[in-house]
Amino acid sequence: MQIGKISLHTAKAAEQAASQNNASQSKSVSNPFGVSFKGNVIQADVFQSSAQKASSGIAEKGKLFASAVVSGINNFNEAFKSRMNSIVSFGKKVTSNVFDTIEKIGNTEIKFDMEGIKNKLFPDREYSVKNLSNKPVDELKTMWSGLRQESTQAV
């Protein structure tokens, strides 16, 4: 078949061209390990020298240390913030409790019956002219009436 011949011929020609190309590339690229690769060799130099490795190691350590410090600072800040928040919330709670207590005390009416206490301590004080003159006349009438009844019963 004409078509099959052409295709086989074309495939062989492509193989030959590829082998020639590989050979030319392997000659131009240096291989430090002395190992031949069947595939394409990477053009970029990905290997680093030992000196470069040492210097970069120190830098990496510095970076790691710095990052550790930064993360440590961040952690400290977060911990500090959380503790401060808890302290602030505690302070607010205490303050609100204190204000509530003060408000409760302010709203609580404390009454002392000072007149009653004085009259208990000094029984004659209730019938002192000064104390009686401040009482309403109706109350004085009730007191007088009670005293009159007591005097009548005694007789």
Next chain:
Amino acid sequence: MDNNKKIKNIIQALGEHKDSQAAIELLTEFGTNSPDDDIRELTAQTLIRKNTHESLRVVLISQGKGINDLSARVAMASINELLSLKDKSEAVKILDDTIKMHSDEDVRNTARSVRALMTFSS
């Protein structure tokens, strides 16, 4: 403190009370009708010291009260209190009206005697 002393203190308090009208009414109702001479005497003196038309009328023209009291001690104490008043004008006016117009002769005679005393003492 006995009850008599307590009542005397109430009478004195009524003499100084701000509600003068109510105080006079209570003194007239309880004080001048008390069976105790001391209470009646103190009541009459308190009413005279108030020196108002209402308080003086009670002790000058009422039978058995103030200067007309059956107890000579109460009547004399009332007359002495009248004589010691600085301003006797209201008392003199009531006595003059009593002498002229009162229906009871004993009351008129007593008023006339007291009026004479007041005239001589001033």
